[in-house]
Amino acid sequence: MTPDYLPFHPTPGKPDFSVPEGAVDAHCHVFGPEAVFPFAPERKYTPVDAPKEKLFALRDHLGFSRNVIVQATCHGSDNRALVDALAASNGKARGVAVVRPDVSNDELQELNRAGVRAVRFNFVKRLVDATPKDIYREIAERVVRHGWHIVVYFEAPDLEELKPFLLSLPGTLVVDHMGRPDVGAGTQAASFKSFQALMSENENIWVKVSCPERLTVAGPPYDDVVPFARTLVEAFPDRVLWGTDWPHPNMKSHMPDDGALVDVIPRIAPTPELQRALLVDNPMRLYWPEERETCS
16 A cells, blocks of 8 residues: 655664663654554554564664654554564563553553553544543553553644643653644743643653654754753653654655754753653653662
């Protein structure tokens, strides 16, 4: 089937910035291969194949040690490609799944054994059909019993309407891609201030300072997005995560060089302490807590 968005960069550069030892790419995906793991009939876009072998090769090329693989909408609630990648990672990957409302406890336990540590709720209207919030809340209450957290994806204009629901969810909440702020409006915009206030008032809310390639108005090297990410890293250093978003699904304007994306990191986390928190300490605390406990 013909993909309808740009393929990932075939030869990403080697970044100038060297990530700290043990760094985690905390937001990336695997797609297919379609012949083995078909895409969901209800998907809103068709990606190119982006199998686990390519992801792990990119991890090594960029200098990272681990991945957090996030189920994307093109695979729906069929997590087989995700689970396959986790099994092949030798413990170096954790997963964020998408599950059906009728998912059984046995299925949740199987996903947990595979390395899944969170469930994702997507509210981006152009990517998914609407799901009643009561259904999401019921799923959240079930998965937190396994020690999982909730990942949410939404756009800035929807934040105010979503706030009561987000605050009703149990456990830790991780917001994808800075809540997709309006970069053109600047960091003083009311919507971005509202998001910062939400995090300030709720210590269970984390954020991924990722995807400048999606948020930018100016384009590479993403100077317009850097102030947003740096603001969040400096304000909430113990609740920020970073990821490549490889293979950058549904991108139509340009396909980023993943090496260049890594070189954005020291611009948003300018000190070694902030870099280590962003890339090592925070994702390890959230996704591999048992290893931190063993080492303490």
